[in-house]
Amino acid sequence: MRSGFDGTESIELGKIRWCRRPSSDLSLRSGSTSSPALYRFVGSTPLVGLLSYLSVILIHEVGHLVAAQRLGCRVESIKLYALFGTTDFETPWTRLDHCVIAWSGVLAQAVVAIPLVAWVSVFGFTDIGVVNAILAILGYFSLGIAVFNLLPIKPLDGATAWGLLPALLARKRIL
Numbered sequence: 001m002r003s004g005f006d007g008t009e010s011i012e013l014g015k016i017r018w019c020r021r022p023s024s025d026l027s028l029r030s031g032s033t034s035s036p037a038l039y040r041f042v043g044s045t046p047l048v049g050l051l052s053y054l055s056v057i058l059i060h061e062v063g064h065l066v067a068a069q070r071l072g073c074r075v076e077s078i079k080l081y082a083l084f085g086t087t088d089f090e091t092p093w094t095r096l097d098h099c100v101i102a103w104s105g106v107l108a109q110a111v112v113a114i115p116l117v118a119w120v121s122v123f124g125f126t127d128i129g130v131v132n133a134i135l136a137i138l139g140y141f142s143l144g145i146a147v148f149n150l151l152p153i154k155p156l157d158g159a160t161a162w163g164l165l166p167a168l169l170a171r172k173r174i175l
C-alpha cells in the first residue's frame with residue numbers, strides 16, 4: 001500500500017491497482033488507462049446487448065453489400081433502423097443475381113452465428129454477462145432472425161431468395 005500525492009492509498013497487484021480515495025471511492029484501475037466510467041460503459045450488459053443487436057442487422061446488410069458489389073451492382077446506401085436495415089443497390093443483371101444477393105444477408109449472419117452457437121454448444125456460456133449477451137445475440141438470436149427472414153413473404157428476403165432454384169434451372173436450360 002502506498003499514498004499518492006493526491007492523498008490516494010493504493011495496492012499494486014501486477015498491472016492492476018486498487019485505489020482507495022479518502023472519500024472511500026473504490027475503483028479499479030489498470031495501467032495508465034484508468035477510468036471507472038469506461039469500465040461501467042463497457043461492462044453494461046444492456047448496452048452491449050443493444051450494440052450486438054445492431055451488429056446483427058449490420059452484418060446482414062454488409063452481406064448484401066458484398067454480394068451486390070461482386071455481381072457488379074453499385075450499392076447506393078445501407079440504412080439501419082430500430083428493427084431492420086436496408087441495402088439499396090442497382091437492379092441486378094439477372095434474376096439469379098438478385099436471388100444470390102437476397103441469400104447473402106442471411107449467409108453473412110450464419111457465417112458469424114454458427115461458430116458462436118457451436119462454441120456455446122461445446123463449452124457452454126461463460127460467467128461474464130456481457131460475453132454471454134454477445135454469444136446469445138450474435139449466435140442464437142441471429143440464427144432465429146435469419147430463419148424468420150427466409151419466410152417467403154414480402155418484404156422479407158425469403159420472397160426473393162427461394163427463387164434461386166428456379167433461376168438456376170432456367171439458366172441451365174439456356175446454357
Ligand SMILES: [Zn+2]
Nearest residue numbers: 060064105157
Ligand atoms: Zn436482407
